[in-house]
Amino acid sequence: MQFPATGRRVLVTGASRGLGRAVARAFAANGDRVAVHCHERAEEARATLASLDGTGHVLVRGDLADPAGALEVADAAHTAFDGDGDGDGDGGVDVLVNNAAVNLRHPLAETPYEEWVETWRRHVSVNLLATAHLSHLVARRMIDRGTGGRIVNIGSRGAFRGEPDHPAYGATKAAVHALGQSLAVSLAPHGIAVASVAPGFFATERVAPRLDGPEGAAILAQSPFGRVAAPEEIAGAVLWLASPAAEWASGTVLDLNGASYLRT
Numbered sequence: 001m002q003f004p005a006t007g008r009r010v011l012v013t014g015a016s017r018g019l020g021r022a023v024a025r026a027f028a029a030n031g032d033r034v035a036v037h038c039h040e041r042a043e044e045a046r047a048t049l050a051s052l053d054g055t056g057h058v059l060v061r062g063d064l065a066d067p068a069g070a071l072e073v074a075d076a077a078h079t080a081f082d083g084d085g086d087g088d089g090d091g092g093v094d095v096l097v098n099n100a101a102v103n104l105r106h107p108l109a110e111t112p113y114e115e116w117v118e119t120w121r122r123h124v125s126v127n128l129l130a131t132a133h134l135s136h137l138v139a140r141r142m143i144d145r146g147t148g149g150r151i152v153n154i155g156s157r158g159a160f161r162g163e164p165d166h167p168a169y170g171a172t173k174a175a176v177h178a179l180g181q182s183l184a185v186s187l188a189p190h191g192i193a194v195a196s197v198a199p200g201f202f203a204t205e206r207v208a209p210r211l212d213g214p215e216g217a218a219i220l221a222q223s224p225f226g227r228v229a230a231p232e233e234i235a236g237a238v239l240w241l242a243s244p245a246a247e248w249a250s251g252t253v254l255d256l257n258g259a260s261y262l263r264t
Contacts, residue, residue, distance in 0.1 A: 014100030064130035148191025200257025223258035
């Protein structure tokens, strides 16, 4: 079966706002059906859902830090996308976008040990293990259906340049990149392509105070373009990586940082 360019069933985690919302909108505008995931930000997730082009979109909720919660999210998306609503198993997810993440400040020199341990636990549970667990749950169903599919992981520039105030974030995002490359090799025989993006700084509601504050000029100056990315620019790359045309990009980690950090 040829992997379709539109009309796909797409699960976007952490889609209540920011990049997740932009990714959900990009797929919906492409003619795909989107499962908008959230944990606690249900009102914002409903706003995302209401903003999507087309029909057939759904809201799924669950705590991805808990393996049982990841299973609930995968099952909810699978059931919601049951092709004719009869529960006979012809549903499922064609594209998984692992976007949900936490990014808590915890510089070593300033962080008490107990807080350090809990912060690392939270980052590993959400950023890395949730990505691994959802990838397993969704990919196994893709394999069973024999339809192929796509997994796109949201990594970070910080995986390469270092994150001195957010070391667990940088480390877990580096692990997400490595996980994606391992899965790209193992899932290719099943027609499943896996890729990651590594964004630099991009504008969202969460970081608006930083951009408008004293450090804003320095953040803009990180890129020779003198600006930060819009979420829609990152979402456009995710949409392409999930397309039929991007199968040969499986295993890639695509830098999206406006030449603010160049890997060799």
